[in-house]
Amino acid sequence: MKALGIWVASRLGLLLVTLMGVSWLVGTGDYLARWKQWDASLFVTIATYGYAGDPAAAHDPGLPAFFPGMPAILRLVHLVVSDWALCGLLISLVAGGVAAMALARLAEFEGGSGTAAVLAMILFPTAVFLAAGYSEALFLALAIPAWLAARRRQWAAAALLAAGASAVRITGLFLAIALIVEFALSRPRWRDLPWLAVPFVPLIAYSWYLHGRTGDWLAWKHAQEAGWGREMVWPWEAWRTTWNSAMGTDDFAVAFRMEIAGAVVAVVTLGWLLVRRRWSEFVYCGLQAGALLLSAYYLSVPRSLLLWFPLWVLLARLSTRWIIAYGLLFGPLMVLNTLRFLTGAWAG
Structure with missing residues (x-):
């Protein structure tokens, strides 16, 4: 319950700070509407009109990239x-409250501080996306309990929860694969193996639905390419494009610098997982890193790090003395990035 208290207190604090900050930056107005930025607006469009989109607006080819859970x-x-x-x-x-409680329990199960894990997550610079109407909090509310169940060798519960996560984001596919690795390393009871097929069902069902609409089994992937140009390239090409964009002078240059910082954190985290021989967590994070860092340019890397619950667990296993410095460094950045989001800037 301590984790839930931290989560609620952080939401109240963020509400107060953003109310004052938005009023100071852009004046009074519809505060709630300012939370419906970027993907939050696209989720609302799908919820309202379906994947065909608003009939009164221009066709958006990127909508199928968003899974139907949210x-x-x-x-x-x-x-x-x-x-x-x-x-x-x-x-x-x-x-987010569910995710925070599950993360605390997972961190404690792994021998760390639940409080430190939760604080590390909610103070991360892109934690605005745990508050906004995005799918990150909903995904984590299913994925972290799924992983905790897997660590406890409760494979039926892990599979069913992971299936829910797979209905929310494509990241559920990476979670499903990581569960297979965790199962293989766990002295398994082989009668539990069929459960590990369950998390793939939402992906297959969604692909089937999109095929019926478009004739394309990979319409969700091609929607990412059509909507955001996320085609696979060599890693040095992705780095060069992102670096050149980060050297600009417009507001998006700031966002691309955040992307580069996120990529550095991702690579360091993967190295940390390898050193500690956390093979299943490495698979979960590594597959995400591959999808992000082999894209035409870095996009949403810092935001995706919110989903890397193994990172928060690793941090929680360190001495808790670091959390003060972490909060002093990243807390203000998180508030600043939240205000950027609320004023319409790209925030990760």
Whole structure:
């Protein structure tokens, strides 16, 4: 329950700071509407109109890149809450609380401090996406309990929870593969093996649905290419493109510098996991890193690090003395990045 208290207190603090900050930066206005930026708006579009998009707007080829879990929950909550932005905030509030409690239990199971793990996650510079109507909090609310169940060798629970995560983000595919690695390393009871097929069912079902609409089994992947140009390239090409973009003078240059910093953190984390021989966690994080760092340019790398719960667990196993310095360094950056998001800037 301590983790839940930290989560709720952090949300109240963020609410107060952002209310004052938005009022100072852009004046009074519709505060709730400012949370419906970027992907949060796209989730609302899917929840409202489906994957065909708003018939009154230009066709958006990128919509199938978003898995149906978050739009489905949004639509359900909207039955009782009229404001779409508030729906997204409420989903992330509840899901984030679940994720925080599960993370604390996972960190303690691994011999670390649950409090430190939760603080590391919620103070990370891109933690705004755990508050906004994005899918990160919802994914973690399913993925972290799934991993905790796997570590406890409760494979049926792990598989069912991971299936929920797979319905929310493509990251669920990487989680499903990592569960197979964890199973293989765990002196398994082979009668539990069929459960590990369950997390792949949402991906297959969504691909089947998109094939029925478009004739393309990989429409979700091609939507990323069409919407954001996320084609696979050699790693040095991705680095060069991102570096050149980061050397610009516009607001997006700041975002690309954040992407480079995120890539450095990702590589260091992977090295740390390798040194500690955390093979299944390395697979989970490594597959994500490959998808992000082999893209045409770095996009959403810092935001994706929020999903790297093995990183928070690793940090939680260190002496808790680091958390003060961590908070003093990253806490202000998190608040600044949140205000960037609320004023319409790209924040990761």
